[in-house]
Amino acid sequence: MSLLRCTGVTKRFGGVAALSSVDLAVSEGEIVGLVGPNGSGKTTLLSTIAGSLPVSGGRVEFAGKDLTRTPPHQRAQAGIARTFQVPRPLGSFTVAENVATASMFGRHRTGRVEAIDRAHEVLEEVGLAAHAGAQVGALTLHERKFLEIARAIALDPQLILLDEVLGGLNPSEVAMGLDLISSLRDRGMAVVYIEHNVRAVSSIADRMYVLNQGRNLADGTPTDVLDDARVVEAYLGGPVDA
Amino acid sequence: MSVSSLALAQTLLNGALLGCLFGSIALGLSVKWGHLGVADFFHLSLTLLGAYLTYSLVTEQLWDPLLTLLVTVPVFFVVGVAVQWLFLVLRAEPFTTLLITFALFIVTESVASMVWSPDLLNLRPRLSDGFTTSLRFPEPLPQLAVQPVDLLALVCAVLMVGVSAWALRRTRAGRAVQAMRQDADIARTLGVRVVPITLAVSGLAASSAAVAGMVVSLRMPLSPTLPLQWIGIVVVATMLGGLGRPLGALVAAVVLMMIQNAWSLWFPPQWAPAVTFGVLFLFLAAQPVRRFVSEATASRRLA
Ligand SMILES: Nc1ncnc2c1ncn2[C@@H]1O[C@H](COP(=O)(O)OP(=O)(O)OP(=O)(O)O)[C@@H](O)[C@H]1O
Ligand SMILES: [Mg+2]
Numbered sequence: 001m002s003l004l005r006c007t008g009v010t011k012r013f014g015g016v017a018a019l020s021s022v023d024l025a026v027s028e029g030e031i032v033g034l035v036g037p038n039g040s041g042k043t044t045l046l047s048t049i050a051g052s053l054p055v056s057g058g059r060v061e062f063a064g065k066d067l068t069r070t071p072p073h074q075r076a077q078a079g080i081a082r083t084f085q086v087p088r089p090l091g092s093f094t095v096a097e098n099v100a101t102a103s104m105f106g107r108h109r110t111g112r113v114e115a116i117d118r119a120h121e122v123l124e125e126v127g128l129a130a131h132a133g134a135q136v137g138a139l140t141l142h143e144r145k146f147l148e149i150a151r152a153i154a155l156d157p158q159l160i161l162l163d164e165v166l167g168g169l170n171p172s173e174v175a176m177g178l179d180l181i182s183s184l185r186d187r188g189m190a191v192v193y194i195e196h197n198v199r200a201v202s203s204i205a206d207r208m209y210v211l212n213q214g215r216n217l218a219d220g221t222p223t224d225v226l227d228d229a230r231v232v233e234a235y236l237g238g239p240v241d242a
Numbered sequence: 243m244s245v246s247s248l249a250l251a252q253t254l255l256n257g258a259l260l261g262c263l264f265g266s267i268a269l270g271l272s273v274k275w276g277h278l279g280v281a282d283f284f285h286l287s288l289t290l291l292g293a294y295l296t297y298s299l300v301t302e303q304l305w306d307p308l309l310t311l312l313v314t315v316p317v318f319f320v321v322g323v324a325v326q327w328l329f330l331v332l333r334a335e336p337f338t339t340l341l342i343t344f345a346l347f348i349v350t351e352s353v354a355s356m357v358w359s360p361d362l363l364n365l366r367p368r369l370s371d372g373f374t375t376s377l378r379f380p381e382p383l384p385q386l387a388v389q390p391v392d393l394l395a396l397v398c399a400v401l402m403v404g405v406s407a408w409a410l411r412r413t414r415a416g417r418a419v420q421a422m423r424q425d426a427d428i429a430r431t432l433g434v435r436v437v438p439i440t441l442a443v444s445g446l447a448a449s450s451a452a453v454a455g456m457v458v459s460l461r462m463p464l465s466p467t468l469p470l471q472w473i474g475i476v477v478v479a480t481m482l483g484g485l486g487r488p489l490g491a492l493v494a495a496v497v498l499m500m501i502q503n504a505w506s507l508w509f510p511p512q513w514a515p516a517v518t519f520g521v522l523f524l525f526l527a528a529q530p531v532r533r534f535v536s537e538a539t540a541s542r543r544l545a
Contacts, residue, residue, distance in 0.1 A: 052427060076433035090424040101421050104414055105433035112414055155433060 001064070003028045003190050004049065004080075004159055009058035011044050011214075018044040019214045021058065024192075026159065031181065031191040033205030033222065035198050037234060041214040042194045043085055046161045049192070050082035051075040063158065079107050081157035083148035085164045085194075089136035095147060096132040099123060099154045106155030119154060126150045126180060142173045149180065159190045167196055178204050198235075202226060210234065248385050250507065257503030258496045259392035261479075262399035263461060265492030266454040267472060268479045269403055270447035276486020277410075277423045278440055279336050280329065284343040286469035286476065287350035288318060288448055292455020293464050294358050297365050300459075307369070307460055314452035322448025323441045330437065347469065354466035362463040373460060391460045398457055399492055402450050406488040419443060423486065474515050475499065478522045 004026040011019040019041045026032045034042050047053040049060055051072035060068045067075055081102075090098050099119035103110050110118060123129045126146045131139065139147065145165050152160050166177040174197070182204050184191055195201045202208065202222035210217040210225055212234045218225050225231055267289050274282045292314050299310045325346075329339050366374060372390060379386040410416040421429040422436050430436055458468070479498055483490025498521060502514040 050431060052431065072427075072430040073433050073435050076431060082431055084428075088425055088428050090421055090428060092420070092424055097417075101417060101429075101434075102432045104417060105429075105435075107433075109433075112412070112417065151432065 002026060002061075003063060004192075005059075005061045006045070006049065007059045007061075009045065009048055009060065010056045011041075011048055011053060012056045017214055019048070022211065022214070022216055024209055024216075026190050026192060028158070028190055029185055029188050030206040031185050031193055031204055033201035033208040034192055034194045034211065035196075035201055035208060036211035036217070039213075040211040042211055043163055044214075045211065046082060046163055046192065046194060049075075050080055050161055052082070073105070076105070076155055076157075077107055077109075079156075079158035080161065081106075081152035081155040081159070082161040083145075083152050083163055083165055085167070087141075087144035087148045089139070089144060089147055089151075091136055093136070094132070095128060095134050095136060095139070096120060096123060098136060098147060099150045102151045102154035103156070106157070108156055115154075119150075122150045122154045125153070125183075127176065142169050145169065146177070146180075149177075153184070157189060159192070160184060162191060162193045164194055164196060166200060174200055198226070250504065251383075252386055253503045253507055254500045255386060255388065256392070257500040259388065259396055260461075260503075261496035261499030262392075262492070263395040263454065263457055264472065264475050264479060264499060265495035266395070266399045266402055266450065266457065268476045268483070268491035268495055269399075269406060269454075269488045270450045271476060272480045272483060272486060272488050272491040273406065274444060274447050275480060276484075277419050278326070278443060279423075280326075280339045280343065280444075281336070282325075282339075282343045282447070283469075283473070284325065284346040284350070285447065285451055286472055287347050288321065288451035289455045289458060289472075290354060290464070290466070290469050291350065292318065292452040293459040293468075294354060294363075294455075295452075296456045296459040297358070297363055297464060300365060301368055307365075307373070307456055311453060311456060314455065315449045318448040318452040319445040322445040325448070326441050326444035330440070351466045351469070358464070358466070360466055362465050364463040365459050366463075369460065389461075391457065395457045395461065398453050402453060403488045403492045406446075406450075410486075410488075415439065415442075475502075475518050478518045481522065482525055 002025040006022060006024040008021045008023065009019055010017065010021055022045055024045065036042050044053065048055045051070060055068060059066060062078060062080060067078065090101065093101065096116060096119045099122055100115040103115040103118040104112060120129065120132055123132050126149055128143060128146055128150060131143060136147065149162065149165055162181065166174045169177065178200060181191060181193060193201055193205065205222050207220065208222050208225045209219040210231050217234055218228045218231050267286065270285045271282060274280045274285065295314050296307055296310045299305045299313065300307050332338065334342065376387040376389050378384050410419060418429065418434045418439050421432065421434055422439060426436055475495060475498055479491045479495035482494035498518050501521065502517050505514050505517050
């Protein structure tokens with residue numbers, strides 16, 4: 001049985017349909033890559049799963065429950081975590097306090113002191129331990145992106161939604177990030193991973209979905225998807241991994 | 243004109259204690275403005291209503307003034323929740339909330355005139371001696387005196403402001419409020435229940451107006467236009483103290499009232515309120531200078 005199942009998800013902004021009847025299913029402990037050209041609706045789909053945006057139609061089910069109308073904080077507590085494409089740290093908190101907030105109000109609702117301890121563990125894991133006490137303003141792009149991941153991990157989710165967390169990073173940072181994402185799967189989290197860098201996604205994804213203009217274009221194993229002629233065409237007719 | 247140091251000390255003391263009262267009023271304004279983004283002028287009206295309710299309960303029902311809190315605090319909590327709930331339902335922008343609370347501010351003045359008359363109402367003659375006999379300072383300063391009501395103002399201010407400042411920093415709920423103020427969407431994504439917290443903060447702010455209102459009713463004759471006299475000092479203290487920082491607002495109110503009172507010893511007292519705005523002006527004018535200095539020192543450190 002799938003952990004997450006989106007059926008016929010539709011999202012309209014005014015008259016414009018950003019998503020038209022999109023389907024997506026994610027099983028426990030798998031990494032699902034979500035790719036597609038700019039504006040194809042990847043972030044919008046992720047927002048409807050996390051509850052940041054209400055859907056205009058369709059259903060979102062998680063762990064056997066219908067969460068379509070559930071507010072975002074309840075989805076976080078139910079075990080869904082998301083990151084933001086453009087990092088949005090809480091600016092007047094330190095790095096550790098940002099992460100602790102997630103652990104305080106997430107799935108296990110820990111106390112304040114316990115949350116800070118947990119934050120340090122998570123920061124260690126993502127390689128930001130040295131910055132625990134720093135103000136977020138002092139972080140580089142790479143560190144801000146990893147802070148987004150750390151905050152999501154600290155919610156202790158069953159499903160983690162990553163929106164271009166490695167975009168704009170250099171190759172060695174990307175490699176570190178891919179290892180980190182794989183390690184999430186290894187301890188049982190399901191991951192939906194949006195990335196422009198198709199080669200990076202396909203290197204760790206168990207399955208992939210391709211969106212185009214707000215519709216499902218293709219899904220399957222990375223090899224199948226990348227060989228799909230429609231997918232090649234959607235990416236401006238060029239070979240995908242060029 | 244020369245002023246004895248004793249008179250100056252007494253004047254400063256009175257100013258500080260009156261500042262405590264204004265600090266308790268500024269508490270709710272500061273918290274709602276800083277953390278909920280609502281510049282709530284209605285908070286001043288609530289304080290006045292709290293004072294009138296205390297007056298009525300003491301004069302008509304013969305209650306002890308402190309006991310009135312058992313009624314006014316919960317009732318005001320509900321009012322505070324209701325007002326914030328209205329803002330949520332209307333999805334009110336900050337400017338809309340400002341207009342609504344300002345409208346309520348004006349309406350309350352008329353309502354108070356109708357219900358309690360536009361005349362001055364004074365509770366002090368009805369109070370027991372314990373409330374009105376001034377207390378002498380112990381040695382070595384027996385010449386200084388304080389009103390019991392002023393001491394009550396001090397205790398209320400320290401308790402309410404202390405608990406608020408502590409709760410904002412040291413409790414889970416306080417962390418939630420701070421996360422929400424910085425970015426409500428992110429807070430939700432991290433599991434913070436934004437709506438109940440917003441309502442509770444507004445309710446607690448309104449409850450603090452009930453306490454401040456009780457002190458007001460004991461401290462000064464009531465008239466429907468009192469909020470207009472408070473608004474300058476309360477708003478300036480809120481801004482000087484830093485929005486959302488109750489302790490800052492209390493300190494600012496105390497200092498401002500000490501300056502105002504001292505001013506009145508040497509200069510025409512009717513100008514004293516202008517001093518408050520003068521301080522705000524100087525503070526705002528100093529901001530660019532402060533920024534310049536801090537940038538200059540920062541760049542020197544980098545160099
Ligand atoms: N809040 C919004 N209001 C109006 N239109 C929006 C909003 N958010 C997204 N859109 C539109 O919906 C479509 C899908 O946007 P979305 O951000 O989901 O794409 P994306 O696949 O994440 O793109 P990118 O790869 O650039 O991040 C776009 O046409 C976008 O302009
Ligand atoms: Mg996007």
